[in-house]
Every structure is written in C-alpha cells, then in structure tokens.
Amino acid sequence: MLFLEITLLVLYGLCLVFILGFSLTQFQLTRLALRAYAQGLPPEPAAPVSWPRVTVQLPLYNEVFVVERLLDACAALNYPPDKLHLQVLDDSTDETVGLVAARVAHYRTQGLRIDHVRRPDRQGFKAGALRHGLELTNGEFIAIFDADFVPEPDFLRRTLPYFDAPQIGVVQTRWGHLNEDYSLLTELQAFGLNAHFYLEQVGRTSGGHFINFNGTGGVWRRTCIEDAGGWHTDTLTEDLDLSYRAQLRGWRFRYLPQVVAPAELPAAMDALKSQQFRWNKGAAETARKHLGTVLRSNQTAATKLHAAFHLLNSSVFVAILLMAVVSVPLVFVRADLPQLKPLLQLASVFLLAFVPLIYYYYSSWQLDKPGASSWRFAPKFLLFLSMSMGLTLHNARAVVLGWLGRQSAFIRTPKLGLVRRQGTWRGRRYRTGSLLDGVTILEGLLALYFAGGIAAGLYFGDWGLLPFHLMLTVGYSLIFYYSLRHRN
Incomplete structure (x- = not known):
C-alpha cells in the first residue's frame, strides 16, 4: 500500500x-505586457499612399441569427470600394443561404463587390472554406471575420497601415464582447478572454515570442499564407497551426490591443462546451504537429519555452x-x-x-x-x-x-x-x-x-x-x- x-x-x-x-x-x-503599456503603444503608422486590395472572408455555416448583422457591418467598412472584395463563404444547409443571397443582391445593387461562394460539401470545414475562397480572389490582404463579429467601419483603415514592413504577415486585433453582461456564464468567459487579449498577446509580442492569429478579427498578408503552406485541415485550430508554420518561416505578427473587434460570447452551455472542445482538442493537435519542430528550431531558448507552454496550454x-x-x-x-x-x-x-x-x-x-x-x-x-x-x-x-x-x-x-x-x-x-x-x-x-x-x-x-x-x-x-x- x-x-x-x-x-x-x-x-x-x-x-x-x-x-x-x-x-x-x-x-x-x-x-x-505591463512594461509595454508603461512605455506607451507605438505611434500608428502613416496611411499608405495607395491602399492595397483587400478581401474580407466571412466563413459561415447555418447562422440565421447573426448573418445579416455581419454582412451589414462588413458592407459598411470604410475602404476604397475599388480595392474591397467581400467573400461570403457559405456552407450553410438552412435558410441562412436565402438570407445571404438577398443581402448580397442588395449590396451588389449599391456597387459593392461581394460574392456568395457555395461549395458542394463542407470538406475541410472552415479551413477548407478559407482555402477555397483564396483561389477565387486577387486580394493582397485577407481579413477574416467569424459570423458573430461586428467590425467597426474603420477596421481596415486602422489595421492595414501596420503592414509597413514586408516581413509582417499578420495583424491581429483584440476581441470585444457584445454580450458580456448577459449572464454569469458570459461574464466569466469575458474575464478569461480579456487576460489573453490584454496581456498574453501583448506580452508575447513585446518579448519577441510567437503569438497566434485568433481565427477572426485579424488580417493576413496573402503571400504569408501561401509561403507557410496555406490552410491545413488536419487540426481543429487551423488558425494556430498556420500561425506557427508562418512564424517558423520567419514571418512576424503584430498585435493591436487598441483596435477592438466586437463579437458575441456563447450564452448556452452546449455552445460553450463545443467551443472549448474545438479549441482544446485543436491546440493539442497543433502541439502534436509542431512542438518538436519548435524545440529543434533556431529560436531563442526563451521563445522556445514560451512556445512550448503556449502549445501545451x-x-x-x-x-x-x-x-x-x-x-x-x-x-x-x-x-x-x-x-x-x-x-x-x-x-x-x-x-x-x-x-x-x-x-x-x-x-x-x-x-x-x-x-x-x-x-x-x-x-x-x-x-x-x-x-x-x-x-x-x-x-x-x-x-x-x-x-x-x-x-x-x-x-x-x-x-x-x-x-x-x-x-x-x-x-x-x-x-x-x-x-x-x-x-x-x-x-x-x-x-x-x-x-x-x-x-x-x-x-x-x-x-x-x-x-x-x-x-x-x-x-x-x-x-x-x-x-x-x-x-x-
């Protein structure tokens, strides 16, 4: 005994x-992170002389309750219309399809370049949809919003200037919360997410360590996606997977805590559990895929340590x-x-x-x-x-x-x-x-x-x-x- x-x-x-x-x-x-805040955020770069072509990808699957809100917000983005392309990557199987079609037709009459992209199946799920959409656009930069996000009109004008060096591959923004006060469940979710977005992402950036694109509320340089091998479908966290592949190839990421992308928190336990399952299983899959590569890389010991605990989170x-x-x-x-x-x-x-x-x-x-x-x-x-x-x-x-x-x-x-x-x-x-x-x-x-x-x-x-x-x-x-x- x-x-x-x-x-x-x-x-x-x-x-x-x-x-x-x-x-x-x-x-x-x-x-x-606190040291970075004490030193003050770096000044916003000047706007480019000529704004680049941007594609806004909106991956959807059966989102009756939020899809119109999403499309209205993205249609209101303040960006040169000849440089803006909206892609609704719609894998829906319910009346979401009809809602999207009506909204797309409405905004096309107003001169907006917006496409309703339908695939024959959901192969690869979100990663598959993003990969498919990339083949159908000439955008130099790719902004991504999940269905529950409501980007502010100035989102692109506030993020695109930060691609002021050729090695910058991603600009990620902080998530806001549309319904933080809805219940105890949403309050506690916001409490946990805020620590990640206020401190963890800022601390990793300040220390020169790997951060991650959060799946939405951010912008990719197209050549970064392609150089890193594109969207893979072998993990449930395609965002974390591509983030590590890109940074291992030398791309740099920028994080902007001062730019907020508002979104809705899950209000029911089944929704929260499905999200937690996907995030945690996907993180383990990504660790299984990349941890050994990270430890064998030529990164500093500190970056390897932080990356290891990041992947093992x-x-x-x-x-x-x-x-x-x-x-x-x-x-x-x-x-x-x-x-x-x-x-x-x-x-x-x-x-x-x-x-x-x-x-x-x-x-x-x-x-x-x-x-x-x-x-x-x-x-x-x-x-x-x-x-x-x-x-x-x-x-x-x-x-x-x-x-x-x-x-x-x-x-x-x-x-x-x-x-x-x-x-x-x-x-x-x-x-x-x-x-x-x-x-x-x-x-x-x-x-x-x-x-x-x-x-x-x-x-x-x-x-x-x-x-x-x-x-x-x-x-x-x-x-x-x-x-x-x-x-x-």
Missing part, C-alpha cells in the same frame, strides 16, 4: 510542477484533472500515514501555483476596468477559477483525443444574435449535441466526489486541500447545473 500512496503523491507533484511552470510563464508575460486541463482526482485519496493517506507528513505537505501548496495567475488576471481586470474595486475582482476570479476547474473533465477529454490523433468534425459555436442583456437562448435551434451525455453525468458525480473530499478534510481536521476541493465542488456543480438548465 505504501507504494500506492507514494505513487499518488508523485503523480500529484508532477502535475503541480507542470501547472506551476505554466503559471510562471503567464507571470512573465504579464510583466512584459490546453494540456493544463489534464494536469488539473489528474491532480484533482488524486487529491481526495491524499486526504486519507495523510491521516493514515503520518510518517509521510513532510512529503504530503506538498499537497497543501496547491494554491501557491496559482499565485502568479492572480497577478495575471488582476492586471487584466485593471486594464479592462480601470479604477474598479478590488473587492469585485476577488469573487469573479474565484468563480472563474472554479468554473475552469469544472470544465477539466470535458476539456481533458478533448486534449487526450487531440494527442492521440483522433479525427473529429469541426463543430462551430452557434450564436444567437445576443447584445448586452437582450435576447434569449431558450427555444433556439443549433444544438451541438445532447447535454445529458456520459460526460455531463460524470461531471455531476465529480461534484459529489469533491464534496466528499471536503467532508473528509473536515473530519480529519486537514484544511490543506479544503480550498481546492471547495473550488472543484463549486465548479463541477455549476457546469452540471448549466448543462441541465440549457437543455431546452
């Missing part, structure tokens, strides 16, 4: 070390899940084997691995809501951390499938046209699968399992893992609750 207890402790410790390494890289990125969920499951029996081990107490003290330093993350998310909070009370930050951070822990089973499954190379369909995140607190998710179509599946049932059981960990800690007077088990219980309970609530 002693061997089993030591094995559990070693597994816990290894997971903790990996999480601590990830947290420390986020801490360094935060410092780099989704794998953190596996580490947290393993550590969480192991932590409950550790409460009993600690009570039964007092001779292992010095080693078991490691189990109680769980929260120390998350101290750098407090700094990371608090800095983001201050940038997004300057002057906001710190008392408002604490509960939101704890709820966000708990919710993230509650998604570990779902996300860890996606990561494992990605590392194993298991192929799966690109399930897009359905959007509902929600703005602020207006609209509802009830009675809407575009389900992404049954919510009461095996994973959801296991999430409910894990909530009970970690509640048992709380009870065991209280019984034995062991308070070391109580905060961890409390957050896990809250997180899994929230995920299970929303999964049941959003079934209709």
Whole structure:
C-alpha cells in the first residue's frame, strides 16, 4: 500500500510542477505586457499612399441569427470600394443561404463587390472554406471575420497601415464582447478572454515570442499564407497551426490591443462546451504537429519555452484533472500515514501555483476596468477559477483525443444574435449535441466526489486541500447545473 500512496503523491507533484511552470510563464508575460503599456503603444503608422486590395472572408455555416448583422457591418467598412472584395463563404444547409443571397443582391445593387461562394460539401470545414475562397480572389490582404463579429467601419483603415514592413504577415486585433453582461456564464468567459487579449498577446509580442492569429478579427498578408503552406485541415485550430508554420518561416505578427473587434460570447452551455472542445482538442493537435519542430528550431531558448507552454496550454486541463482526482485519496493517506507528513505537505501548496495567475488576471481586470474595486475582482476570479476547474473533465477529454490523433468534425459555436442583456437562448435551434451525455453525468458525480473530499478534510481536521476541493465542488456543480438548465 505504501507504494500506492507514494505513487499518488508523485503523480500529484508532477502535475503541480507542470501547472506551476505554466503559471510562471503567464507571470512573465504579464510583466512584459505591463512594461509595454508603461512605455506607451507605438505611434500608428502613416496611411499608405495607395491602399492595397483587400478581401474580407466571412466563413459561415447555418447562422440565421447573426448573418445579416455581419454582412451589414462588413458592407459598411470604410475602404476604397475599388480595392474591397467581400467573400461570403457559405456552407450553410438552412435558410441562412436565402438570407445571404438577398443581402448580397442588395449590396451588389449599391456597387459593392461581394460574392456568395457555395461549395458542394463542407470538406475541410472552415479551413477548407478559407482555402477555397483564396483561389477565387486577387486580394493582397485577407481579413477574416467569424459570423458573430461586428467590425467597426474603420477596421481596415486602422489595421492595414501596420503592414509597413514586408516581413509582417499578420495583424491581429483584440476581441470585444457584445454580450458580456448577459449572464454569469458570459461574464466569466469575458474575464478569461480579456487576460489573453490584454496581456498574453501583448506580452508575447513585446518579448519577441510567437503569438497566434485568433481565427477572426485579424488580417493576413496573402503571400504569408501561401509561403507557410496555406490552410491545413488536419487540426481543429487551423488558425494556430498556420500561425506557427508562418512564424517558423520567419514571418512576424503584430498585435493591436487598441483596435477592438466586437463579437458575441456563447450564452448556452452546449455552445460553450463545443467551443472549448474545438479549441482544446485543436491546440493539442497543433502541439502534436509542431512542438518538436519548435524545440529543434533556431529560436531563442526563451521563445522556445514560451512556445512550448503556449502549445501545451490546453494540456493544463489534464494536469488539473489528474491532480484533482488524486487529491481526495491524499486526504486519507495523510491521516493514515503520518510518517509521510513532510512529503504530503506538498499537497497543501496547491494554491501557491496559482499565485502568479492572480497577478495575471488582476492586471487584466485593471486594464479592462480601470479604477474598479478590488473587492469585485476577488469573487469573479474565484468563480472563474472554479468554473475552469469544472470544465477539466470535458476539456481533458478533448486534449487526450487531440494527442492521440483522433479525427473529429469541426463543430462551430452557434450564436444567437445576443447584445448586452437582450435576447434569449431558450427555444433556439443549433444544438451541438445532447447535454445529458456520459460526460455531463460524470461531471455531476465529480461534484459529489469533491464534496466528499471536503467532508473528509473536515473530519480529519486537514484544511490543506479544503480550498481546492471547495473550488472543484463549486465548479463541477455549476457546469452540471448549466448543462441541465440549457437543455431546452
């Protein structure tokens, strides 16, 4: 039995070390970002003497609730009409097709160059659509917006000047949130995404490390796409895949936190889970594809380290899940084997691995809501951390499938046209699968399992893992609750 207890402790410790390494890289990125903000953003480059040809690609699949909003926003882009081309890459199978056709016809009568591109099938999903569209346009630069985005009219005029050097391959902008205040679910999503866009992307750029095109809300130089090998369809994160292939070939990316591309956050749990599955599985697939190449490249040691943790970002969920499951029996081990107490003290330093993350998310909070009370930050951070822990089973499954190379369909995140607190998710179509599946049932059981960990800690007077088990219980309970609530 002693061997089993030591094995559990070693597994816990290894997971903790990996999480601590990830947290420390986020801490360094935060410092780099804050230093960049303190120095001031670089001045905006002068507008080009002659504006280049730009194609705006809009990949769609069954987006009844948001497609007209998207087309109206893109038709309003303030750019020389003889240099602008809108491509609606429509793979829809419902009445979205008719809505697009009507809008395209309307804007063509106004002199806008806009095409409604239909493929015979969805081969390659979004990446396949983007690749197909590229063959049908002469644009020198390619802007991409997902269906839920609403770009401002000056988007192209604010981003194109930053391609002021031939090696600049991408200009990425910060995502805004149309419905952040809609519910607790959307507030917590915005909280997490803001840290990525306010700090992580800025820190990577400032440190000269690899960043990623975020799939939408950005502009590519066409020759960069082609030089890097074009859009590949072998991962669910075609954006991250192409970003790494391009940067490994020497292309530079620019990130503009001052330019915001507003978008809608998923308001229902099934939509959030489908998005999380795609992002986390795709990240693991991309890590499987590129991690070895990155480590063998001629990049600096710091860039390799940051790239490794960037690619392994989704794998953190596996580490947290393993550590969480192991932590409950550790409460009993600690009570039964007092001779292992010095080693078991490691189990109680769980929260120390998350101290750098407090700094990371608090800095983001201050940038997004300057002057906001710190008392408002604490509960939101704890709820966000708990919710993230509650998604570990779902996300860890996606990561494992990605590392194993298991192929799966690109399930897009359905959007509902929600703005602020207006609209509802009830009675809407575009389900992404049954919510009461095996994973959801296991999430409910894990909530009970970690509640048992709380009870065991209280019984034995062991308070070391109580905060961890409390957050896990809250997180899994929230995920299970929303999964049941959003079934209709």
